[in-house]
Amino acid sequence: MKIFKIILISLIFISCSESDDNSDFYTYRFFKNKNLNIVSNDNTYIKYGEIKEGNNLVFEYQFSTQGDVDVIDDEYSEFIRFEINNSINKFNFVNEELTTNSKIVLSKSCECFFEYDPDKDILPTGNISGEKISETEWNISIDVTFYGSENRNITNKFKLKE
Template sequence: MKNIAFLLVISIFLISCSKSDDNPGNNPDDANYIVYPNSSVVVNNTENGTFIEVESGNKLVFEYRYSTEGRPEIADDELTEVLYFELEPNTENFSINEENFEVTSTFLGKFCFCGRTGYFQVTSGEINGEKIGDLQWKVSLDVDAFIAAENDTPEMTFQASASGTFKPAN
Protein backbone atom coordinates (compact mmCIF):
# COMPACT_ATOMS: atom_id res chain seq x y z
CA MET A 1 0.00 0.00 0.00
CA LYS A 2 2.88 2.37 0.80
CA ASN A 3 4.31 1.80 -2.70
CA ILE A 4 1.03 2.78 -4.34
CA ALA A 5 0.78 5.94 -2.24
CA PHE A 6 4.40 6.81 -3.07
CA LEU A 7 3.80 6.31 -6.80
CA LEU A 8 0.67 8.46 -6.62
CA VAL A 9 2.59 11.31 -4.94
CA ILE A 10 5.43 11.08 -7.47
CA SER A 11 2.93 11.07 -10.36
CA ILE A 12 1.23 14.20 -9.08
CA PHE A 13 4.63 15.86 -8.64
CA LEU A 14 5.65 15.07 -12.23
CA ILE A 15 2.34 16.26 -13.66
CA SER A 16 2.61 19.57 -11.79
CA CYS A 17 6.04 20.19 -13.40
CA SER A 18 4.91 19.84 -16.99
CA LYS A 19 6.51 21.87 -19.77
CA SER A 20 3.38 24.01 -20.09
CA ASP A 21 4.02 25.42 -16.61
CA ASP A 22 7.72 26.00 -17.23
CA ASN A 23 7.37 28.35 -20.18
CA PRO A 24 4.38 30.70 -20.14
CA GLY A 25 5.12 31.77 -23.70
CA ASN A 26 6.58 34.69 -25.56
CA ASN A 27 5.69 38.28 -24.73
CA PRO A 28 3.42 37.89 -21.73
CA ASP A 29 1.22 41.00 -21.75
CA ASP A 30 1.35 41.41 -17.99
CA ALA A 31 5.11 40.96 -17.56
CA ASN A 32 7.20 43.69 -15.96
CA TYR A 33 10.37 44.88 -17.69
CA ILE A 34 12.34 47.13 -15.32
CA VAL A 35 15.80 48.67 -15.47
CA TYR A 36 17.49 49.96 -12.31
CA PRO A 37 20.24 52.55 -12.97
CA ASN A 38 23.11 52.92 -10.48
CA SER A 39 22.51 49.44 -9.10
CA SER A 40 24.10 46.00 -8.86
CA VAL A 41 22.98 42.40 -8.54
CA VAL A 42 23.96 40.91 -5.18
CA VAL A 43 23.97 37.12 -5.05
CA ASN A 44 23.62 35.49 -1.63
CA ASN A 45 24.22 31.73 -1.56
CA THR A 46 22.92 30.09 1.59
CA GLU A 47 22.15 26.56 2.70
CA ASN A 48 18.52 27.31 1.82
CA GLY A 49 19.31 28.37 -1.76
CA THR A 50 20.41 31.37 -3.75
CA PHE A 51 18.82 34.76 -3.13
CA ILE A 52 19.10 37.82 -5.38
CA GLU A 53 18.92 41.44 -4.27
CA VAL A 54 19.22 44.66 -6.25
CA GLU A 55 21.32 47.18 -4.33
CA SER A 56 23.05 50.49 -5.04
CA GLY A 57 25.99 50.13 -7.36
CA ASN A 58 27.54 51.31 -10.60
CA LYS A 59 25.70 49.12 -13.16
CA LEU A 60 22.39 48.90 -14.97
CA VAL A 61 20.32 46.05 -13.55
CA PHE A 62 17.58 44.57 -15.72
CA GLU A 63 14.65 42.69 -14.15
CA TYR A 64 12.07 40.68 -16.09
CA ARG A 65 9.18 39.45 -13.93
CA TYR A 66 6.16 37.42 -14.95
CA SER A 67 3.50 35.97 -12.62
CA THR A 68 0.38 33.95 -13.27
CA GLU A 69 -2.70 33.94 -11.09
CA GLY A 70 -3.44 30.34 -11.92
CA ARG A 71 -6.86 28.87 -12.39
CA PRO A 72 -9.28 29.28 -9.48
CA GLU A 73 -10.30 25.61 -9.53
CA ILE A 74 -6.69 24.42 -9.14
CA ALA A 75 -4.75 24.90 -5.92
CA ASP A 76 -1.08 25.86 -6.08
CA ASP A 77 -0.81 26.31 -9.87
CA GLU A 78 0.57 29.85 -9.70
CA LEU A 79 3.97 30.62 -11.22
CA THR A 80 6.42 33.49 -10.97
CA GLU A 81 9.55 33.73 -13.09
CA VAL A 82 12.18 36.42 -12.61
CA LEU A 83 15.32 37.12 -14.62
CA TYR A 84 18.11 39.45 -13.50
CA PHE A 85 21.23 40.60 -15.33
CA GLU A 86 23.54 43.60 -15.07
CA LEU A 87 25.46 45.66 -17.63
CA GLU A 88 27.80 48.65 -17.74
CA PRO A 89 25.94 51.98 -17.52
CA ASN A 90 27.07 53.17 -20.98
CA THR A 91 25.61 50.09 -22.73
CA GLU A 92 23.86 50.79 -26.03
CA ASN A 93 23.43 47.44 -27.84
CA PHE A 94 24.25 44.09 -26.27
CA SER A 95 24.19 40.34 -26.69
CA ILE A 96 24.58 38.06 -23.68
CA ASN A 97 25.17 34.32 -24.13
CA GLU A 98 27.00 31.35 -22.61
CA GLU A 99 30.30 33.25 -22.82
CA ASN A 100 29.21 36.02 -20.47
CA PHE A 101 26.22 34.90 -18.35
CA GLU A 102 28.47 34.68 -15.29
CA VAL A 103 30.08 38.11 -15.84
CA THR A 104 26.66 39.75 -16.23
CA SER A 105 25.25 38.01 -13.12
CA THR A 106 22.41 36.49 -15.15
CA PHE A 107 20.04 34.49 -12.94
CA LEU A 108 16.64 32.96 -13.59
CA GLY A 109 14.24 32.42 -10.72
CA LYS A 110 11.23 30.12 -10.85
CA PHE A 111 8.77 30.05 -7.99
CA CYS A 112 5.92 27.56 -8.09
CA PHE A 113 4.64 24.42 -6.42
CA CYS A 114 6.67 22.24 -8.78
CA GLY A 115 9.74 20.77 -7.13
CA ARG A 116 12.94 22.76 -6.79
CA THR A 117 12.46 26.47 -7.04
CA GLY A 118 14.64 29.50 -6.51
CA TYR A 119 17.29 31.41 -8.43
CA PHE A 120 19.73 29.59 -10.70
CA GLN A 121 22.58 30.77 -12.93
CA VAL A 122 21.49 30.94 -16.57
CA THR A 123 23.44 28.32 -18.53
CA SER A 124 22.33 28.64 -22.16
CA GLY A 125 20.39 30.80 -24.57
CA GLU A 126 20.70 34.44 -25.46
CA ILE A 127 19.62 37.92 -24.38
CA ASN A 128 19.77 40.69 -27.01
CA GLY A 129 19.00 44.36 -26.56
CA GLU A 130 19.30 47.79 -28.04
CA LYS A 131 18.93 51.19 -26.43
CA ILE A 132 15.86 52.99 -27.82
CA GLY A 133 15.71 56.03 -25.53
CA ASP A 134 16.85 57.54 -22.28
CA LEU A 135 17.05 54.55 -19.90
CA GLN A 136 14.98 52.41 -22.29
CA TRP A 137 16.05 49.19 -24.02
CA LYS A 138 14.16 46.86 -26.33
CA VAL A 139 15.22 43.38 -25.16
CA SER A 140 14.47 39.84 -26.28
CA LEU A 141 15.42 36.87 -24.15
CA ASP A 142 15.34 33.13 -24.60
CA VAL A 143 17.33 31.44 -21.82
CA ASP A 144 17.63 28.23 -19.84
CA ALA A 145 18.94 27.46 -16.37
CA PHE A 146 20.03 23.86 -15.88
CA ILE A 147 19.55 22.52 -12.34
CA ALA A 148 21.52 19.42 -11.44
CA ALA A 149 19.87 16.51 -9.63
CA GLU A 150 19.93 16.86 -5.84
CA ASN A 151 18.78 14.39 -3.19
CA ASP A 152 15.51 12.93 -4.49
CA THR A 153 14.92 15.69 -7.05
CA PRO A 154 15.76 14.91 -10.69
CA GLU A 155 17.72 17.29 -12.91
CA MET A 156 15.59 19.88 -14.62
CA THR A 157 15.80 22.92 -16.87
CA PHE A 158 13.92 26.16 -16.27
CA GLN A 159 13.19 28.30 -19.32
CA ALA A 160 12.19 31.90 -19.94
CA SER A 161 11.35 33.49 -23.27
CA ALA A 162 9.98 37.01 -23.76
CA SER A 163 10.62 40.39 -25.30
CA GLY A 164 9.71 43.86 -24.15
CA THR A 165 10.84 47.38 -23.38
CA PHE A 166 12.82 47.77 -20.18
CA LYS A 167 12.52 51.14 -18.46
CA PRO A 168 12.72 52.44 -14.88
CA ALA A 169 9.83 51.60 -12.57
CA ASN A 170 7.24 54.34 -12.09
Protein backbone atom coordinates in the same frame (compact mmCIF):
# COMPACT_ATOMS: atom_id res chain seq x y z
CA MET B 1 -40.70 49.47 -4.95
CA LYS B 2 -41.23 46.09 -6.65
CA ILE B 3 -39.55 47.36 -9.83
CA PHE B 4 -36.58 48.60 -7.77
CA LYS B 5 -36.12 45.12 -6.22
CA ILE B 6 -36.29 43.45 -9.62
CA ILE B 7 -33.69 45.84 -11.04
CA LEU B 8 -31.43 45.36 -8.01
CA ILE B 9 -31.61 41.57 -8.23
CA SER B 10 -30.99 41.72 -11.99
CA LEU B 11 -27.91 43.89 -11.47
CA ILE B 12 -26.54 41.47 -8.89
CA PHE B 13 -26.86 38.54 -11.29
CA ILE B 14 -25.42 40.50 -14.20
CA SER B 15 -22.39 41.58 -12.18
CA CYS B 16 -21.58 38.02 -11.12
CA SER B 17 -19.45 36.14 -13.57
CA GLU B 18 -18.83 32.42 -13.66
CA SER B 19 -15.32 32.92 -14.98
CA ASP B 20 -12.63 34.67 -13.03
CA ASP B 21 -10.07 36.43 -15.15
CA ASN B 22 -6.84 35.01 -13.74
CA SER B 23 -4.81 36.38 -16.58
CA ASP B 24 -1.08 36.18 -16.51
CA PHE B 25 0.91 39.26 -15.56
CA TYR B 26 4.16 40.31 -17.27
CA THR B 27 6.57 43.11 -16.33
CA TYR B 28 9.59 44.32 -18.30
CA ARG B 29 11.63 46.97 -16.49
CA PHE B 30 15.09 48.15 -15.57
CA PHE B 31 16.64 50.03 -12.68
CA LYS B 32 19.42 52.63 -12.71
CA ASN B 33 22.20 52.80 -10.10
CA LYS B 34 21.72 49.22 -8.93
CA ASN B 35 23.75 46.02 -8.70
CA LEU B 36 22.60 42.42 -8.79
CA ASN B 37 23.59 40.10 -5.97
CA ILE B 38 23.19 36.37 -6.66
CA VAL B 39 22.16 34.33 -3.61
CA SER B 40 22.54 30.55 -3.40
CA ASN B 41 21.13 28.13 -0.86
CA ASP B 42 22.56 24.67 -0.12
CA ASN B 43 19.08 23.08 -0.08
CA THR B 44 18.03 24.10 -3.60
CA TYR B 45 19.51 24.54 -7.05
CA ILE B 46 17.45 27.72 -7.62
CA LYS B 47 19.42 30.96 -7.38
CA TYR B 48 17.93 34.26 -6.30
CA GLY B 49 18.80 37.72 -7.61
CA GLU B 50 18.66 40.57 -5.11
CA ILE B 51 18.66 44.12 -6.45
CA LYS B 52 20.91 46.34 -4.34
CA GLU B 53 22.16 49.92 -4.51
CA GLY B 54 25.07 50.24 -6.93
CA ASN B 55 26.28 51.87 -10.13
CA ASN B 56 25.01 49.62 -12.93
CA LEU B 57 21.75 48.88 -14.74
CA VAL B 58 19.69 45.90 -13.58
CA PHE B 59 17.01 44.49 -15.90
CA GLU B 60 14.06 42.49 -14.63
CA TYR B 61 11.48 40.36 -16.42
CA GLN B 62 8.62 39.13 -14.23
CA PHE B 63 5.91 36.59 -14.97
CA SER B 64 3.16 36.00 -12.40
CA THR B 65 -0.05 34.03 -12.42
CA GLN B 66 -2.74 33.52 -9.82
CA GLY B 67 -3.28 29.99 -11.06
CA ASP B 68 -6.55 28.08 -10.87
CA VAL B 69 -9.26 29.74 -8.76
CA ASP B 70 -10.22 26.33 -7.35
CA VAL B 71 -6.69 25.53 -6.14
CA ILE B 72 -5.19 27.04 -3.01
CA ASP B 73 -1.56 28.19 -3.03
CA ASP B 74 -0.89 27.58 -6.71
CA GLU B 75 0.22 31.16 -7.39
CA TYR B 76 3.51 31.30 -9.25
CA SER B 77 6.02 33.99 -10.18
CA GLU B 78 9.35 33.93 -11.90
CA PHE B 79 11.97 36.60 -12.39
CA ILE B 80 14.84 36.88 -14.81
CA ARG B 81 17.31 39.50 -13.69
CA PHE B 82 20.63 40.58 -15.12
CA GLU B 83 23.07 43.44 -14.76
CA ILE B 84 25.10 45.44 -17.28
CA ASN B 85 27.60 48.24 -17.01
CA ASN B 86 25.77 51.57 -17.08
CA SER B 87 28.13 53.02 -19.70
CA ILE B 88 27.23 50.69 -22.59
CA ASN B 89 24.46 51.36 -25.11
CA LYS B 90 24.43 48.01 -26.91
CA PHE B 91 25.44 44.49 -25.90
CA ASN B 92 25.35 40.82 -26.88
CA PHE B 93 26.47 38.25 -24.29
CA VAL B 94 26.80 34.57 -25.19
CA ASN B 95 27.23 31.50 -22.94
CA GLU B 96 30.03 32.12 -20.39
CA GLU B 97 29.64 35.88 -20.91
CA LEU B 98 26.15 35.55 -19.40
CA THR B 99 27.64 35.09 -15.95
CA THR B 100 30.86 37.08 -16.32
CA ASN B 101 29.29 40.16 -17.95
CA SER B 102 25.68 40.10 -16.78
CA LYS B 103 25.18 37.79 -13.78
CA ILE B 104 21.88 36.58 -15.29
CA VAL B 105 19.64 34.55 -13.00
CA LEU B 106 16.19 32.90 -13.11
CA SER B 107 14.39 32.91 -9.74
CA LYS B 108 11.03 31.38 -8.87
CA SER B 109 8.48 32.18 -6.20
CA CYS B 110 5.76 29.69 -5.31
CA GLU B 111 4.49 27.30 -2.65
CA CYS B 112 6.89 24.67 -3.93
CA PHE B 113 10.38 23.40 -3.26
CA PHE B 114 13.17 22.86 -5.75
CA GLU B 115 15.34 20.27 -4.03
CA TYR B 116 19.05 20.48 -4.73
CA ASP B 117 20.02 18.59 -7.88
CA PRO B 118 23.66 18.77 -9.00
CA ASP B 119 22.58 18.20 -12.62
CA LYS B 120 20.58 21.45 -12.46
CA ASP B 121 23.14 23.47 -10.53
CA ILE B 122 24.91 24.63 -13.69
CA LEU B 123 25.58 27.95 -15.38
CA PRO B 124 23.03 29.33 -17.86
CA THR B 125 23.69 29.04 -21.60
CA GLY B 126 22.40 31.00 -24.57
CA ASN B 127 22.47 34.72 -25.24
CA ILE B 128 21.05 38.06 -24.23
CA SER B 129 21.27 41.19 -26.29
CA GLY B 130 20.06 44.70 -25.91
CA GLU B 131 20.09 48.15 -27.42
CA LYS B 132 19.35 51.42 -25.69
CA ILE B 133 16.43 53.27 -27.31
CA SER B 134 16.36 56.22 -24.91
CA GLU B 135 17.17 57.04 -21.30
CA THR B 136 13.97 55.24 -20.29
CA GLU B 137 13.74 52.32 -22.77
CA TRP B 138 15.81 49.38 -23.97
CA ASN B 139 15.07 46.68 -26.57
CA ILE B 140 16.05 43.40 -24.89
CA SER B 141 16.18 39.86 -26.26
CA ILE B 142 16.72 36.86 -23.96
CA ASP B 143 17.21 33.32 -25.26
CA VAL B 144 18.71 31.46 -22.32
CA THR B 145 18.54 27.97 -20.85
CA PHE B 146 18.67 27.94 -17.06
CA TYR B 147 19.34 24.97 -14.78
CA GLY B 148 20.14 22.71 -17.72
CA SER B 149 16.67 22.46 -19.26
CA GLU B 150 14.52 25.54 -18.59
CA ASN B 151 14.59 27.68 -21.72
CA ARG B 152 13.20 31.20 -21.71
CA ASN B 153 12.83 33.20 -24.92
CA ILE B 154 11.75 36.80 -24.35
CA THR B 155 11.91 39.85 -26.62
CA ASN B 156 10.41 43.12 -25.43
CA LYS B 157 10.93 46.76 -24.53
CA PHE B 158 12.10 47.24 -20.96
CA LYS B 159 11.12 50.53 -19.33
CA LEU B 160 12.83 52.44 -16.55
CA LYS B 161 11.37 51.84 -13.10
CA GLU B 162 11.44 55.19 -11.35
